Amino acid sequence: MRIVFMGSPDFSVKALEALCETDNEIICVYTQPPRPAGRGKADRPTAVHAFADAQGLPVRTPKSLKKDPAQAEFGALGADLAIVVAYGLILPQPVLDAPRLGCINLHASLLPRWRGAAPIQRAIMAGDRETAVQAMVMEAGLDTGPVLATARTDIASDDTAGSLHDRLAELGAQLLPSVIEALAGGALQPKAQSEEGVIYASKLGPEDQLIDWSKPASEIDCQIRGLSPFPGAYTFWTPPGAEKPVRLKLLMSRYEEDEGAPGEALDDQLLIGCGDGSVRITRLQRPGKGPMDVADFLRGTPIPAGMHFQ
Numbered sequence: 415m416r417i418v419f420m421g422s423p424d425f426s427v428k429a430l431e432a433l434c435e436t437d438n439e440i441i442c443v444y445t446q447p448p449r450p451a452g453r454g455k456a457d458r459p460t461a462v463h464a465f466a467d468a469q470g471l472p473v474r475t476p477k478s479l480k481k482d483p484a485q486a487e488f489g490a491l492g493a494d495l496a497i498v499v500a501y502g503l504i505l506p507q508p509v510l511d512a513p514r515l516g517c518i519n520l521h522a523s524l525l526p527r528w529r530g531a532a533p534i535q536r537a538i539m540a541g542d543r544e545t546a547v548q549a550m551v552m553e554a555g556l557d558t559g560p561v562l563a564t565a566r567t568d569i570a571s572d573d574t575a576g577s578l579h580d581r582l583a584e585l586g587a588q589l590l591p592s593v594i595e596a597l598a599g600g601a602l603q604p605k606a607q608s609e610e611g612v613i614y615a616s617k618l619g620p621e622d623q624l625i626d627w628s629k630p631a632s633e634i635d636c637q638i639r640g641l642s643p644f645p646g647a648y649t650f651w652t653p654p655g656a657e658k659p660v661r662l663k664l665l666m667s668r669y670e671e672d673e674g675a676p677g678e679a680l681d682d683q684l685l686i687g688c689g690d691g692s693v694r695i696t697r698l699q700r701p702g703k704g705p706m707d708v709a710d711f712l713r714g715t716p717i718p719a720g721m722h723f724q
Contacts, residue, residue, distance in 0.1 A: 415438045415439070415494035415495050415515075415594065415598055416438075416439050416441050416491075416492060416493050416494045416495075417433065417438050417439065417440055417441065417493060417494065417495050417496070417497060417594070418440075418441060418442050418443075418444060418488070418491060418493045418495075418496040418497070418513065419433060419440055419442075419443045419444070419462075419466075419496075419497050419499075420443075420444040420445070420496060420497065420498045420499070420501040420503075420505075420517075421443075421444075421445060421462045421497075421498065421499040421500055421501050422445045422446045422460040422461070422462050422463075422500060422501055422502045423460065423461055423462070423500050423502075424461045424579075424583070425499065425500045425522070425579060425582075425583045425586075426461070426462045426499040426500045426501075427461050427462055427465050427583075428583040428584055428586065428587035429497065429499045429520055429583070429586050429587050429590050430443070430462060430465060430466065430499075431465065431587065432587035432588070432590050432591055433497065433590060433591070433594075434469055435591075436591050436594065438594060440471055441472070441491055441492075441493060442471075442472050442473070442474060442491055442493075443462060443463075443466040443471050443472065443473045443474070444473075444474050444475075444476070444488075444501065445459075445460045445462040445463045445466070445473060445474075445475055445501070446460050446475065446501070446502050446503065447475040447476075447477055448460070448463070448475070463475065474487075476503075478503065479503055479504070479505060479506055479509050480504070480506055485506065485508045485509055485512075488509050488512055489508070489509075489512040491512075493512065493513040493514070494513060494514045494515055495513050495514070495515045495516070495517075495518065495594065495597065496509075496512075496513045496516075496517040496518070497517075497518055497520070497590065497594075498517055498518065498519045498520070498552060499519070499520045499586065500520075505517060505552065507554055510552055510553070510554065515597055515598075516551055516552065517551075517552040518549055518550070518551060518552065518562065518593065518594075518597070519549070519550050519551075519552045519557070519559070520547055520548070520549055520586045520589070520590065521533065521547070521548050521550060521557055522534050522545070522546075522547050522579075522582045522586070523537060523545055523546065523548070523615065524544065524545055524546045524548070524564070524566070525548055525550065525557060525561060525607050526557075526558075526607045526608055526609075526610075526611055526612040526613070527542075527611055527612075527613050528545075528613055528614070528615040529556055529557035529558070529612065529613070529614050529615065530556060530557060530614045530615040530616060530617075531615055531616065531617040531618075532615045532616065532617055532618050533545070533615040534575050534578050534579050534582065535575045535615070535618060535640045535641060536613075536615040536616075536640070537569060537578070537615075537640075538569060538573060538574070538575055538578060538636055538639055538640035539622075539636050539637055539640035539641070540636070541632065541633070541636050542569055543568060543569055544566060544567070544568055544569060545566070545567060545569055545578070545582070546564050546565060546566040546567065546582075546585075547564075547565050547582045547585045547586040547589060548561050548562075548563065548564045548565075549561070549562040549563045549564075549589060549590070549593045550562060550604075550607075551604050556614075558607065559604075559607075560604030560605055560606045560607065561604065561605050561607060562593055562596075562597070562602045562604055562605075563589055563592070563593050563596075563602070565585040565586070565588065565589045567581055567582065567585060571668070571669075572639075572666075572668070573639060574639045574640075574642040574643065574665075574666065575639070575640055575641065575642055575643070575644075576642060576643045576644075618641070618645060622637075622641065622645075622647075623641060623645055623646065623647050623648055624647075624648060624649070625637065625638070625647050625648065625649045625664070625723075627649070627676035627677035627686065627687070627688055627689070627723060628676045628677075628688070628689040629688060629689050630688060630689050630690040630691060631669050631670070631688035631689075631690060631691030631692050631693050632669055632690075632691065634647075634667070634688050634693050635667050635668060635669045635693050638664045638665070638666065638667045638693070638695075639666065639667065642664075642665040642666060642697075643665060643705070646663035646664070646665060646699070647663070647664050648661050648662060648663045648664065649661075649662055649664060649677075649723045649724065650662070650723065650724040651717070651721070651722075651723050651724070652724075653715070659724060660700065660701070661701055662698050662699070662700060662723075663698060663699040663700075664695055664697075664698050665697040665698055665699060665705055666695070666696045666697035666698075667693045667694060667695050667696060668693065668694050668696065669691060669692075669693060669694075670685060670691065670692045670693065670694050671691050671692070672685060672687070672691070672692045673687065673690075673691065673692065674686075674687030674692060675687050675722075676688055676689050677722050677723045677724065678720065678721070678722055678723075679717055679718065679719050679720060679721045679722070679723070680692055680719060681719050682712070682716065682717065682718050682719055683708065683712065684696075684698075684708050684712070684717060686723060695708055696708050698711060
């Protein structure tokens, strides 16, 4: 089939790579425009753009698909199918209708749970035990379309958003070729999503990141792992003799049952008391420094029992 691929971040690359290994023709890749990044703020292409260039695939980077010229250009491609994986732009109805077989989206959740922008992070932050990547038919609504196929995975107690992201990207890449083959043969029957259990995975914001140590340790552990490695949950700590508190980004933790005052270091190995139970911090990052294991951090910056985090 003649396929248009639409995606932008690292999560999308595995799916495009898998698509390149099929017998289908990738007639164009749509991705978000290059944006300033790094210290020099030079324009940097998306991960999908870089991969497509390396494969010699034609790339388009419109800022929007809402206007007639962009929609006409898309329709003129004469695509049989569009595959959409974390593209980041809204597809208006004329774009959804242009491919002969429509537009298929790979979404990283068990729909209708966690429709929207941040399903991987929200699933961990909510303490979910299972998630999935699902292929669904795209509609005008936000992740409301019927589901074609599902690949499930458990969420482990040591999963972070980063580790789950990589696993779901791989599962999506494995699922995609069989979905396309079945669609071409008319063998897939879309299944409507349930009207019950709808939850939206709202975009992450600053209010999600600051740790409230009065909350139960199970929630804080999920918050830390669900926001790791980016954007990261954080707390403040004032080193002895310092005038201002230092912001610490906490990247990995585990739940423990020891009790203590919320925000208090319960030992000298960064076991921190919470509203109920405690969390053991195992990886963190100081401003201007790279991520490090707690043992390395404490070797140069001891934090004795009794110190408090804000």
